[in-house]
Amino acid sequence: MLPWCNSMTMGLHLAEISQAVTPGAHAVVVLDQAGWHTSAKLKVPTNLTLLPLPPKSPELNPAENIWQYLRDNWLSNRVFTSGRQIVDHCCDAWNKLVDQPWTIMSIGLRDWAHGF
Numbered sequence: 001m002l003p004w005c006n007s008m009t010m011g012l013h014l015a016e017i018s019q020a021v022t023p024g025a026h027a028v029v030v031l032d033q034a035g036w037h038t039s040a041k042l043k044v045p046t047n048l049t050l051l052p053l054p055p056k057s058p059e060l061n062p063a064e065n066i067w068q069y070l071r072d073n074w075l076s077n078r079v080f081t082s083g084r085q086i087v088d089h090c091c092d093a094w095n096k097l098v099d100q101p102w103t104i105m106s107i108g109l110r111d112w113a114h115g116f
Helices: 007-020 062-075 083-098 101-108 111-115
Strands: 027-031 048-052
Touching (some): 007 048, 083 101
Parallel strands (some): 027 048
16 A cells, blocks of 8 residues: 555556566556556566557446446445545555455456457
């Protein structure tokens, strides 16, 4: 959990992804065009390539469905008494989700993408 969305924290995120890539392999990271994803300040590890989606195309981004799933199942209709409680609740929801890899895979599937 990071406190900001900016090119520095995105760089930390990319470094984590980079460490999970098999040595000698290369990975493509699909992302939207948020400012911190496209900043000239962003340091991209050499074993990653960023593939930005076209603007205004959430239907192409499976992560949008992940956020919706989190809201529908664990994050909506809540009242929090502190910022710490919000962070703790969001981390708990995320951990519940990552314990369900088959759910994540089914949320991210795009039927139209399997015809190629």
